[in-house]
Amino acid sequence: MAVCGRRLSKCSFLRAFDARHLCSSSAVRTAKQNKEANEPLYEDAFSRLIPHSEHRERQRRLVSLVEKRFGHNKPNLLLIPSAQQSFQADTKIPSIYYKQCADFIYFTGLNTKDAVNCILAILAGNGETRSLLFAPSVDEYQSFWEGPGLTAESELSFCDEVVDLKKFDDFLLSNAKRQVFVSKNGLYTRKNGFGGKCENGRIFQENGEQLTLHHHLSSFIDELRLIKSSNELKAMRRCCRIGANALRETMLWTQNRHELNSEQFNISLINENQIAAKFDYECRVNGAKKVSYPSVCASGDRSTVIHYGNNNRFADPSEWILMDAGCEDIEGYVSDITRSWQLDGRKDQSRLEFALYQALCEVHKEIIVSIEESNSTLDSLFEIMCHFLAKVLIEFGICGKFTSEVEAFRMAYRYCPHHVSHYIGLDVHDTPTISRNILLKPGMCFTVEPGLYFRKNDDVRPEFRGIGLRVEDDICINENGKVENLTESAPYL
Numbered sequence: 001m002a003v004c005g006r007r008l009s010k011c012s013f014l015r016a017f018d019a020r021h022l023c024s025s026s027a028v029r030t031a032k033q034n035k036e037a038n039e040p041l042y043e044d045a046f047s048r049l050i051p052h053s054e055h056r057e058r059q060r061r062l063v064s065l066v067e068k069r070f071g072h073n074k075p076n077l078l079l080i081p082s083a084q085q086s087f088q089a090d091t092k093i094p095s096i097y098y099k100q101c102a103d104f105i106y107f108t109g110l111n112t113k114d115a116v117n118c119i120l121a122i123l124a125g126n127g128e129t130r131s132l133l134f135a136p137s138v139d140e141y142q143s144f145w146e147g148p149g150l151t152a153e154s155e156l157s158f159c160d161e162v163v164d165l166k167k168f169d170d171f172l173l174s175n176a177k178r179q180v181f182v183s184k185n186g187l188y189t190r191k192n193g194f195g196g197k198c199e200n201g202r203i204f205q206e207n208g209e210q211l212t213l214h215h216h217l218s219s220f221i222d223e224l225r226l227i228k229s230s231n232e233l234k235a236m237r238r239c240c241r242i243g244a245n246a247l248r249e250t251m252l253w254t255q256n257r258h259e260l261n262s263e264q265f266n267i268s269l270i271n272e273n274q275i276a277a278k279f280d281y282e283c284r285v286n287g288a289k290k291v292s293y294p295s296v297c298a299s300g301d302r303s304t305v306i307h308y309g310n311n312n313r314f315a316d317p318s319e320w321i322l323m324d325a326g327c328e329d330i331e332g333y334v335s336d337i338t339r340s341w342q343l344d345g346r347k348d349q350s351r352l353e354f355a356l357y358q359a360l361c362e363v364h365k366e367i368i369v370s371i372e373e374s375n376s377t378l379d380s381l382f383e384i385m386c387h388f389l390a391k392v393l394i395e396f397g398i399c400g401k402f403t404s405e406v407e408a409f410r411m412a413y414r415y416c417p418h419h420v421s422h423y424i425g426l427d428v429h430d431t432p433t434i435s436r437n438i439l440l441k442p443g444m445c446f447t448v449e450p451g452l453y454f455r456k457n458d459d460v461r462p463e464f465r466g467i468g469l470r471v472e473d474d475i476c477i478n479e480n481g482k483v484e485n486l487t488e489s490a491p492y493l
Helices: 002-010 019-023 031-037 052-070 102-108 140-146 165-174 218-226 230-265 272-285 300-304 347-373 378-396 405-415
Strands: 076-081 119-125 128-135 161-164 179-182 197-199 202-204 210-213 296-299 320-325 337-342 445-448 451-454 467-470 473-477 483-485
Touching: 052 076, 052 102, 052 119, 052 128, 052 218, 076 102, 102 119, 102 218, 119 165, 128 165, 161 165, 230 272, 230 320, 230 337, 230 473, 272 296, 272 320, 296 300, 300 320, 300 451, 300 467, 320 467, 337 347, 337 467, 347 378, 347 445, 347 451, 347 467, 347 473, 347 483, 378 405, 405 451
Parallel strands: 076 179, 128 161
Antiparallel strands: 076 119, 119 128, 197 202, 202 210, 296 320, 320 337, 445 473, 451 467, 473 483
């Protein structure tokens, strides 16, 4: 709070709507400037960065955490299932765009269409650890349609043995006297595999009889996943770089797309779905497996809907758009980025919105500076954001006169009703059992995402109604304890 008060006293966000002054700010780079200064993509965009030896080490560390908590006196069985198989629409074609269970990826590295309906079983006891992968068998007919499956993989050194999933029920029965632990994805009915269910800390057989009790693994796994290894940080840098560059190219592309639409479709507008498609293309052509979540492309007053996802409206080139998007790399690591910009790039036609977004970029910058200056938690960053946003509301006179700083702080939360940060890694909202009130340490990755949203019926000055703005970057504390902005190659304006 003291740091926040000091910085508030010397930081002014109001620039008298002078667009030339705003453009000269070192905190903001244009898309064109960013492209010229940008380094090339990683050469290993399509290569694996995390060896199976690291996955084996993670399994051993998980066993160690469990034994430290529950003791070494009783043998343990740790069960980590994959995602279930899904299909494209009403076909029998397996989907390649499913979301793999992040815990399963973390201990196996498997993120292909064949790595579904599987269970990683880790047996631990007497100082030994043995891991088995239960995977569906693939007959000759199925292999003709879908390929040979996991059992034919030549490199599965993260485990000691691959076992037919049909044998899992018998395996579970024979190990029911062990302490059983299950990851958050749980056990569920699988074709030709486990026929029972996992519910309320108990595992039931297919006939309804209780087989054994089980403990939850989530807190142990999240504790491991919170701190990224050097290889994981490389994967995060790669994924974030791909996403940021894709967003940069999308921003540039929108500046003349309305002219092409006029020539091709006789519509001098831009459809939000075209913008989403451009980002998807740029990500995948540069090494991403897919987008990490459905992109939000919200133009005009639709930008005040935080999880707007229709992406089906036409936008006038003079309108601003808020785009919240990210990508997933081949190893499952994800990025999460947000930028706002005027579609045709002519800032002089919306100087008010431009000035407000510039102020928001300054808030974003000050939050990152605060991480470097003092010991921070995600919750402390939220308080800092609210104080800076209160300063913006006061200087722009958005809500009229405030009677106190406390009132301004409260209004800041009203017009930015989400947290400023969440952890990120194999999931967009990573490690949910980890508190946001712990100190940030080397190896942690998280977002910084201040925003302001003024809906049409909000009690603010009329010229601000219908404006929604946010700027979001992915940040890490690297191996040397330094703060890295992993997505800064996406221009801010």
